[in-house]
Amino acid sequence: MAEDVNELTASSCGSDPRAATCRGKLQNRRCKLNQEINKELRLRAGAENLYKATTNRKLRDTVALELSFVNSNLQLLKEQLAELNSSVEIYQNDSHESIMPMIPLGLKETKEINFLEPFSDFILEHYSEESSIYIDAIADITDTRQAARTPTRDLQGVSLLFRYYNLLYYVERRFFPPDRNLGVYFEWYDSLTGVPSCQRTIAFEKACILFNLGSIYTQIGAKHDRTSEKGLDAAVDSFLRAAGIFRHIFDTFTNAPSMDLKPQVLDFFVSLMLAQARECLFEKLQLQIESLALRNSSHLYKDLGGEAAQLSFEYNEMHKNIQSNETHTYLPECWAGLVPLKAEFYKALAHHYESKSLNSKEKSKDKSQSKPKIKKNPTIESFIDDEDNLDNSHSATALKLAHIKESLASHEEAQRLQRMCRYLKNKASLISVLRDAHYRTRDELEKFEEEKIIEEIEEDFDLIEVSIDACSKFTLSLTGPDFTSYKVDDPFKKLGPIAIFSARRHWTAPRCVRLQKGSSSLYSDRGICHCYSSSNESHKSDCSKSDQETKDSNYDNAESFGFHIRGDAPAIISHVEMNSLADLGGIKEGDFIVEISGIDVKWYTHQQVVRIIQSAGSTLELKLITPMDRNYLKPMSSKGSISTLSAASSSGVSSGSSSPTGTTSKPKTRIKGTKSRLGSLSSSTWNPFRRTHSLGKIF
Incomplete structure (x- = not known):
C-alpha cells in the first residue's frame, strides 16, 4: 500500500525547479527570458500607443528613442532564447x-x-x-x-x-x-x-x-x-x-x-x-x-548507402520547405543550420558506403548488379559509344574513386556549414563526428594515391559522374498519443452523470417536495409507483399481468404517490397522475430526481430508485430539478396529448409560471384503473386544489 501511495505521489509531482541540473537551469532561464520578453512587449505596445496619440513633437522624439531601445532589448532577448534552444548537447547522452x-x-x-x-x-x-x-x-x-x-x-x-x-x-x-x-x-x-x-x-x-x-x-x-x-x-x-x-x-x-x-x-x-x-x-x-x-559484405554496404541517401533526401526536402514558407525565420539558427549540414553529411556517407560496396576484382556480371547509376559527362559523351567498352577493372575502380571524391566533397561542405553557423562551431560532439568521418574518407583516397591507381584510371575517371538513388528498407509509421492508457476518474463525479450535469445544461435550482399519504388522499392505487426501464423503449409504464399480480400481493395496503419514473442515472419523472399527491406537490413530468429521503440518487439505476421509493412508507421526500432545455426528451405526439408550459420556482414551491424553453408533447400513459378513477373525479364536485388544463403535467 505504501508503494502505491509513493508511485501516485511521484507521478503527480513535477521536477523540483530548484534542482541544479543542466536541463533544470535551462528551463529556469527560459522562464525568466519569457517574462522579460513579455515585459518589453508591453513597454513597446504602450510606447507605440503614446507615439500615435501625442501631437507634441518633442514627446514624439522621446518616445521614438525609447522605442528603439525597447526593440534592441527585444532583439537581444530573442537571441538569448534562440541560444537557449540551440543548447542541444545538454540533452544528449x-x-x-x-x-x-x-x-x-x-x-x-x-x-x-x-x-x-x-x-x-x-x-x-x-x-x-x-x-x-x-x-x-x-x-x-x-x-x-x-x-x-x-x-x-x-x-x-x-x-x-x-x-x-x-x-x-x-x-x-x-x-x-x-x-x-x-x-x-x-x-x-x-x-x-x-x-x-x-x-x-x-x-x-x-x-x-x-x-x-x-x-x-x-x-x-x-x-x-x-x-x-x-x-x-x-x-x-x-x-x-x-x-x-x-x-x-x-x-x-x-x-x-x-x-x-x-x-x-x-x-x-x-x-x-x-x-x-x-x-x-x-x-x-x-x-x-x-x-x-563479414568479408563479402558488399550488399550490406550498399544497403547502408541507400539508407544514407534516403536521409540526405529527407533533410534536403526539409530544408527546402522551411526556406519556402519562411519557417526558418522563427526556428533557432542551430536547427536551421543543422538540417542542411545533416543533408550533406549523409550524402557523404552514402557515397562512402557505395564505394565500399564496389570491388575492382569482381566479374562484370557481379559488377553490373552492384554498381550505381552512371552519368557520363555531357561535354564528351559523343566520344564514348558504350560504357561496357571500358576495361572492367578500370571501370569499377573509377566508380569507386568517383564515389570517394563525391564523399570527400560533401564532407568538406558539411564542415564548412558547421563553421559558418555560430551556434554549431562550438559543438564538440558534432565537430568530432564530422572530423572522424572526413578522416575515414580521406584515408580511402590516400590508398589510391599510394598505389598510383589514379594515374592509370585518369582517363576513365574523367568520364564518370556518379549519383545514388535514395532507398530504404524501413517503413516508419507515426505513433499517436494513447490517451486510454492513462485513464483518470472524474473528480467531480458527485455532481452527477456528466451527460446531464454539465456546463452546457441548464436547469432550475433544486426544490424539495414532501409527499405524505393518509386516509384523506384523493384516491389510492396499488403499488408505490409505476415505471419502465430506459434501456427498453418498448417496455412502457404498463406492467405485465404477472408483475402487477406480484405488486398487488406485496403492497396491498400501500397507497400510490401518483407518479411514474423512467431512466437510469438519474431517474426522470415520466408521468404525473392528475390530482394525485405528486400533482398537488408540484412534481412535473420531465423532472430529474436527484435525492430521495436524504439519499443522493443521481447515479442510481432505475431499479434502485424504485426500491427506495417502495421502502419509503407513507412519507416520501424528494429533491427535484426541472431542466430548462428539453432536448433529452424525445417529442411524442398523440390525439389525447396536451401541450403546456410549466416551471418550478427556485424557492422549492411549485409555480404556474411559463418555462423559457417552450413545449414538448407526450401521450398520457395510465392504466385502465387510473383512467376510470380520474373520469369519476372529473365529473365529481369542484375541487379547489385541482389544476386547470392550462397547467397540465404532460409536456
Missing part, C-alpha cells in the same frame, strides 16, 4: 563516444492558475451545490497543473502530462459553458519566440500540454544511449511518439495563436522527428554490420 547530436524541443512555459475561486463559484451558481465538498478535487487539479509546468524528463513526466490532459476533459465539460466566460485565462509562452499568448478555451490548454508532451519525448529520445541497439530502438520509439503527437496537434487544433503551434511549424516538427528516427535506424544498421564483420 553522456556516452564518451562521439555521436551526431539530435534536436530536442524545449518546453512551453505558462503562468500559475488557481482554479479554486472560479470553480467554487460556478458549482454554487450552476449546480446549486455546496462547493466545500469539492475543494479537494479542485485542489488536485490545481496541483496537477502546477506539477505539469515542470515535468520530469522520463516516463513519470509523460504520465503526469497525460493525466492532466485527461483531467481537462472533465474540467471542460463541467466548468466551461459555451455561452459565457468563466473568468479563467490560460497564458502560454511561445517556445520559439517567447511571445505570450492568452486564451480562455480549454482547447488551447490541451494543445500546449500536448506540445510539451511531444517535447518531452524528443528529450527522452535524444537522451537514450545510441551506442547500443537497445538504446537505438528506444530512441526510435520516442521520436515516433513525438511525431505522432505533433501530427495530432496539426490535425486536431486550428487557429493557433502562437508560432510553435502553427501548421507549417508543426509539419516541420513531424518531418524532423521522422528523420531523426530514421537516423537511429541507420546507426543501428551500422552497428549490426560492424558486429558481423
Whole structure:
C-alpha cells in the first residue's frame, strides 16, 4: 500500500525547479527570458500607443528613442532564447563516444492558475451545490497543473502530462459553458519566440500540454544511449511518439495563436522527428554490420548507402520547405543550420558506403548488379559509344574513386556549414563526428594515391559522374498519443452523470417536495409507483399481468404517490397522475430526481430508485430539478396529448409560471384503473386544489 501511495505521489509531482541540473537551469532561464520578453512587449505596445496619440513633437522624439531601445532589448532577448534552444548537447547522452547530436524541443512555459475561486463559484451558481465538498478535487487539479509546468524528463513526466490532459476533459465539460466566460485565462509562452499568448478555451490548454508532451519525448529520445541497439530502438520509439503527437496537434487544433503551434511549424516538427528516427535506424544498421564483420559484405554496404541517401533526401526536402514558407525565420539558427549540414553529411556517407560496396576484382556480371547509376559527362559523351567498352577493372575502380571524391566533397561542405553557423562551431560532439568521418574518407583516397591507381584510371575517371538513388528498407509509421492508457476518474463525479450535469445544461435550482399519504388522499392505487426501464423503449409504464399480480400481493395496503419514473442515472419523472399527491406537490413530468429521503440518487439505476421509493412508507421526500432545455426528451405526439408550459420556482414551491424553453408533447400513459378513477373525479364536485388544463403535467 505504501508503494502505491509513493508511485501516485511521484507521478503527480513535477521536477523540483530548484534542482541544479543542466536541463533544470535551462528551463529556469527560459522562464525568466519569457517574462522579460513579455515585459518589453508591453513597454513597446504602450510606447507605440503614446507615439500615435501625442501631437507634441518633442514627446514624439522621446518616445521614438525609447522605442528603439525597447526593440534592441527585444532583439537581444530573442537571441538569448534562440541560444537557449540551440543548447542541444545538454540533452544528449553522456556516452564518451562521439555521436551526431539530435534536436530536442524545449518546453512551453505558462503562468500559475488557481482554479479554486472560479470553480467554487460556478458549482454554487450552476449546480446549486455546496462547493466545500469539492475543494479537494479542485485542489488536485490545481496541483496537477502546477506539477505539469515542470515535468520530469522520463516516463513519470509523460504520465503526469497525460493525466492532466485527461483531467481537462472533465474540467471542460463541467466548468466551461459555451455561452459565457468563466473568468479563467490560460497564458502560454511561445517556445520559439517567447511571445505570450492568452486564451480562455480549454482547447488551447490541451494543445500546449500536448506540445510539451511531444517535447518531452524528443528529450527522452535524444537522451537514450545510441551506442547500443537497445538504446537505438528506444530512441526510435520516442521520436515516433513525438511525431505522432505533433501530427495530432496539426490535425486536431486550428487557429493557433502562437508560432510553435502553427501548421507549417508543426509539419516541420513531424518531418524532423521522422528523420531523426530514421537516423537511429541507420546507426543501428551500422552497428549490426560492424558486429558481423563479414568479408563479402558488399550488399550490406550498399544497403547502408541507400539508407544514407534516403536521409540526405529527407533533410534536403526539409530544408527546402522551411526556406519556402519562411519557417526558418522563427526556428533557432542551430536547427536551421543543422538540417542542411545533416543533408550533406549523409550524402557523404552514402557515397562512402557505395564505394565500399564496389570491388575492382569482381566479374562484370557481379559488377553490373552492384554498381550505381552512371552519368557520363555531357561535354564528351559523343566520344564514348558504350560504357561496357571500358576495361572492367578500370571501370569499377573509377566508380569507386568517383564515389570517394563525391564523399570527400560533401564532407568538406558539411564542415564548412558547421563553421559558418555560430551556434554549431562550438559543438564538440558534432565537430568530432564530422572530423572522424572526413578522416575515414580521406584515408580511402590516400590508398589510391599510394598505389598510383589514379594515374592509370585518369582517363576513365574523367568520364564518370556518379549519383545514388535514395532507398530504404524501413517503413516508419507515426505513433499517436494513447490517451486510454492513462485513464483518470472524474473528480467531480458527485455532481452527477456528466451527460446531464454539465456546463452546457441548464436547469432550475433544486426544490424539495414532501409527499405524505393518509386516509384523506384523493384516491389510492396499488403499488408505490409505476415505471419502465430506459434501456427498453418498448417496455412502457404498463406492467405485465404477472408483475402487477406480484405488486398487488406485496403492497396491498400501500397507497400510490401518483407518479411514474423512467431512466437510469438519474431517474426522470415520466408521468404525473392528475390530482394525485405528486400533482398537488408540484412534481412535473420531465423532472430529474436527484435525492430521495436524504439519499443522493443521481447515479442510481432505475431499479434502485424504485426500491427506495417502495421502502419509503407513507412519507416520501424528494429533491427535484426541472431542466430548462428539453432536448433529452424525445417529442411524442398523440390525439389525447396536451401541450403546456410549466416551471418550478427556485424557492422549492411549485409555480404556474411559463418555462423559457417552450413545449414538448407526450401521450398520457395510465392504466385502465387510473383512467376510470380520474373520469369519476372529473365529473365529481369542484375541487379547489385541482389544476386547470392550462397547467397540465404532460409536456
